[in-house]
Amino acid sequence: MAERGGGAWKRDIVRLLQRRDRRSVQAYNKLLEKSYLLGARKLQVESLPLQTELPARSVLDSAQMLECLKRSYEEQIVELQRINEELTCEMIERSTTLKAKKTALEEQRSRLASVSAQFYDLEATRQQLKGQVDELSRQNAAVKAECDNLREHYWLQDMEFRRAAERGLELLKSIMRMKVEAAEHRNEKNERVKQGRLSKELKKATRRPIGTEREPEERKEEEQKMSGAAVPEQEVREKPRRRPFRSASVTSMALSRYVDAFKGLFDFRLKRGNSHGGPSEDHYCCLPSCVATCLPSLVSDTKEAHLSEINAVTFSPNSGLVATGGTDRLVRLWSVAGGRLEHVQTLEGATGGITSLDFDPSGSHLLGASYNNVTQLWRIGDSKCREILTGHADKVTAAKFRSIRHQAVTGSRDRTVKEWDLCKGRCSRTINVFSYCNDIACCDTVIISGHHDKMIRFWDSRGPGCTQVIPEEGRVTSLSISPDHMQLLSCSRDNTLKVIDLRTHNVRQVFRAEGFKCGSDWTKAAFSPDTSYALVGSADGTLFLWNTETGSLERTLAAVHGSPVNAVAWAPSGLYIVSVDQCKKLALWT
Template sequence: METPSAGTDWRKHIIRQLQRRDRRQKLHFEDLIHSYNQLLMKSDIVQLWRDQHLPSASSESPDPQNVVNLKSKHRKELIKMYQANGELAQEVFDLSKQRKHREVELEVSQNRLVELKAKLSELEGERERLLAQFGELEKANSRLKEEYDSLQQLYRSQWEQLLKQEVEGTELIQSMIDIKAQAARDLNYRNEKPKRVKEKNLEKDLAIVSRVPLSLDAEVFHPVQKLSPEAATHQETKIFKPFRSFRSSSLSIPPHPRLFQSFKDLFRKRANTSFIGVDCNPMNFCSVARVPARVRFSLQEAHDGEVNAVKFSPNSKILATGGSDRKVKLWDIVGGMLQTVKTLEGSNDGVTSIEFDPSGLQLLAGSYDNTARLWSLKDCELKHTLSGHSAKVTAAKFKFYCREAVTGSHDRTIKVWDLSKAACVSSIALPSRCSDIVCSDHLIISGHFDEKVRLWDSRSAMKTDEIPLQGKVTSLDINSERTQLLSCSRDDLLKVVDLRMNETRQELRAEGFKCGSDWTKAIFSPDGSYAAVGSADGVLYVWDTLTGNLETSLVGQHRSSINAVSWSLSGEYVVSVDRSRLANLWTDC
């Protein structure tokens, strides 16, 4: 007999042993028991039949026919019982077989249970070990957290020191710039001192010359008639009598080297007072901008797709447009009509922005293909491709002195480019996507999708100020004096900001105005007196920037959102472009 294993119930063990003994002993006598049970059943059936149907010894002899019928009937019943008995026997056999199978499964399950209990004990031990390890890791983590907190505090203190040093460095740089500027002014003063002396001498000489009678010029430049000595004496006395003290010098008019040299210096000084790279055409300067009143000319299909950008040249004679058809088109304004001059190709995707340099000889355009391109307008050839951004370039502008360009992109960077080398010289990381930029000497101003306008010093790539708005910034513009900034945002509001004080001067609103896209452009008039922008419903709005009042709202042929507006520097024309490829030329009459 097997002994019960450790940890098992003794009752179950005894039952299992009895079941095994019963199976071993019953196996040898199962057929005999089955046959014996059948015999007993048959005997009971026969005895029952006799008791019911056979007459007793004292009774009369039965009818033979009845006996035959009874035998036939009982034979049929006996056959049915045999069949039922066989079916029951088969069922008993099947159940016995199932029982054996279940006993085997139970034994396997018992063995599996023992294995699982052993594994459970192992896992309990592993759990205890892991809990101990977890406690150690928590202690180590707490130590590391304390070290991290101390390092973070040290980092903050060092960062504050760094900011202070940067501020001090900026102040030192500014003081050095001021010192150098003062030194330059002193040097210019010393260099111009001889010129001032010459000018003083020239003024004295002019004063002397102004005393000479104009009639002497006729004697100098015209042939002298031959007179008699008496007539000559009489004429000479008549003419020069009031100027007797200067008579001898006036008559001879000797050459004055210092006087002639002063005139030469004056003319040379005036001849040299020109600005290299600046178009001196009088059309560049606008005294008073004229508010547009009607559409003078409408161009239904300016491009093969949506028109995204428009810009007048500095002389107000050439108009450039850029669209999603990857082209920049140049238009000539003749008799109040737009005529195609040239198409600049080379972009691999739609054009997002256009900018002329002050001379009007170069054009810079940003593109959806992550680049900006520079064309020469003398031969309309592509000069440089400025590549380096990882997302679309939303703005490309010339810096104030035109040797560098600045680009802003959706990759959250601003890059400054040396146009002579077509190389990036500096990059500014931004906290948000850039929608537009403007430049003013060493200042770069950027508008962002996080509803802020940021001011950057391009020399140190440091942020100098930040202006919060109430919506995504779609465009920026700066007036000609570089003192006021115009912003447009998705909250349907335009703001005029004074850059000298970084304060909002005017907020421009209008009932019905709705900013149509994330790249809708608003602009100043050339004299800075007005601001213009297009609405989502195709209406052109113009405000007075001094009073903040709506000057006019113009309904033209636009049937879709106006993307961009450009005001000619002469103040005579305004051009608006929209999503449906339409360009309108507006005038005041």
């Protein structure tokens, strides 16, 4: 159909060109006729004056008239020849133009043929691509259906897991209840045994004849019984019985002393047995702190630690391990020995880019916040993720352990701060804030949060609301609390660091330096272990070190990082610092 249609319009074009040629020839013939008619009219017009003038000019000779007519006719013939030549030239030009247009028409036809061939090829390609698109659409629909099935299966499995966790918790509670009942039953049995033994001892004591006047040996014996010492039955039998009678007062006194002694012993054992549970919120033991910090001066080792940007770095409490986390969804542990970094382990299970890392005070667990709205808990030595804390609606930007065991705090871009019970794996409290949180610091009962609206807020874990607000000049990017919980170091986007006294909530020091520029909203600063120095990385890769006592810039460390430094950490021992940047580099300074 396409070829038939193409030949028809070509024939139409040829027919139109032929019609145009015929019209041009006809126009040319009409032009010639008009030229002849024009010449004849001119002759008639010229003859009329001559005819009118003949009677007036009768005196003229007929020969002269003929000569004049001849000349006029010759001039007309010359004029007609000139017009004929012009028309001939015009016809030649038009024929040349016609030939050129025929040539152009042939070129257009050939070009049209090639374009038609390209069109057919492109149409075939389009049909092929359309088939591929349809196939991909079917595959995408199948993959989407499979993804929906997997998501539904995941939710079902998650619900089953939660039910299993609840059943496990109920079983644990029932086991604990059974243990408590067994312990109570055992205590009751022990009490009955002790009461029976006590009654036997009392019966034996009542059978013994004791005189009213006691000998020194009997006094010693009674004193031993009063102190809780057991007297062997053989010694009792060997005692000399001096007097066959005893008074009622002495008997009642002996009975009361026996009862008091056994009752005290029984109460002591009950207290010792019940003291095993202890309080539910026990604190971590305090580790020895650094006395004096060594100022870093050179780089002892560098590593390309991750596949992409590194956001978080922290030391373990014993300064033996360094944990790093980045946008490549990896958490890596590095050993620090002899000024060298050695890769120890990669923790698995992270489902999003890491934004924050924190060791618990015992160094046995690591807490990590990530881009996919969750916080994950790992146990050191076990690469598998042990707990996933879900509940935030946006990226989790900070995660910190508290000084109370099995409790943590997280901050998120969803404008909430959450407290977590790590034993139960659930949120115990949610704090709603007007701005999203960039970092968190924790004391014993106080939670400190730094926000995008240039505010530092203080929250009491025992109360419902905010207890204190400290304004900043820029967006708060980092909070670091001193080991003695007396000072707070904040970093903000106005390129300043501030030291805040937590007792008075006043700013003690403000650190600025030429060349220092906060590189991002997650740039982290750190105190030294003895709180004598403040350390932070700049957007040009330089580390700035200030003295917190004098407020002066102590030194700058450069020529290692070629990109903005995201985070720094100071070893609790005071011997090392580490820094990470946006170009995957981890540096150890000594």
